[in-house]
Amino acid sequence: MSARSHDPFDEDAAAYVLGALTGEENRRFAAHLEDCAACREEVARLQVVADALPLAAPQLSAPPELKQRLMGAVAGDAPDGASGRRWRGVRDVRASRGSSPGRWAMGAVAALAAVAIVLAVIALAGSGGGASPRVVRARVLAPGATASLRISNGRGELLVNGMPQAPPRRTYEVWVQRGGAPQPTDALFTVSGSGGATVAVPGAIAGVTAVLVTAEPLGGSPAPTSPPVIVARTG
């Protein structure tokens, strides 16, 4: 190997993929790689091993508080920082530096809007308060699933199609939002084998700005513990 024309670089590939070259060596070797196919090949060959090295560390569980803090910070980044105190599942427990827990909720909703497989909010009937039913197309997270909110005589009914089953030991829960944080309802539901469900939204629909669905523990939850999978805005 020492007979090759680029002797100074012969041993560098391994140190390079391990990040063990000095700054100046690293710069020179990187420049050399531009011109040397043999060294590029050697780097690619050894890079595979370097990429696997993280797994040589003893594998430990990540602390749950870490996730809470992280998702709290992520929620704090959400563009819509509206109030709301119910999304405690992701509260930043250590330091709530100005990020209200509600932001996570709003962030999740905003994100859902971005994902939206079904985007259009369609008012099929007149927008007035007449007796004719109004159908609002909901935003649904699951690919291929659809949901709509049917409003009639001051009541709401959620029609769901093609939804996946709730995760193990969880059920879907309906929430209503009246400007502020989502309020729990006692409407818990599962979907049929084909992913269908028809669920009455408890209470009057007047003043409700959005109907949401999340997956919750079997008995329901007083505060959402996961991001919404369905969002129907009435406005």
Added chain:
Amino acid sequence: MFKAGRSTGGESANEPLGALADEELMQLVYKGAAHAFEVIYDRHAEAAFSLAMRICGQRALAEDVTQEAFLSLWRSRARYDRGRGSVRTWVLGIVHNRAIDGVRRRGVRDRGVVHDEVIEAQVPAPERTELEVARREEAREVRDALEQLPKEQSRVIELAYFGGLTHVEIASMLGTPVGTVKGRMRLGLAKMRSTLAHPAEAMR
């Protein structure tokens, strides 16, 4: 070496997203989808935190590093390049850089050695899904491949990768010539590569 990050279910409350591959999830993360980001976190947090613990040797610092790494991933969404490897490799690369920066900045001593705190923290997570079982198995293979190397080879690889030391620093620490350290790195990595390649081939 890393298997594709496709879920086998049960790893997250975000079940519909759990069916998506990492690369598909990243498309959603670009658009600001926090729940897609959460699934990415759930899939890679264990490996990320374990790597950070191995490098930092202190739980508090390792947690900070892991959080910073994932936050930077969230905040600079645009930088993942599919051509550069899997999302997992990319995430662990960020954690690695941040952890090495962290120990340098805070002057952590004994870099590259396994600390007591790491050993104490070894409460293995339950292997809930097929994916997790496969990942643990993969981790065992990598660890075995490293441990099978002659000690002088594994030592320089560990000091470089987990300690963030240059070959010059390692040479001076071990009292060996500079060229010797580079050569041990090359021999060690080449040997690991063939060890890791063979069981995979035997399975096919």
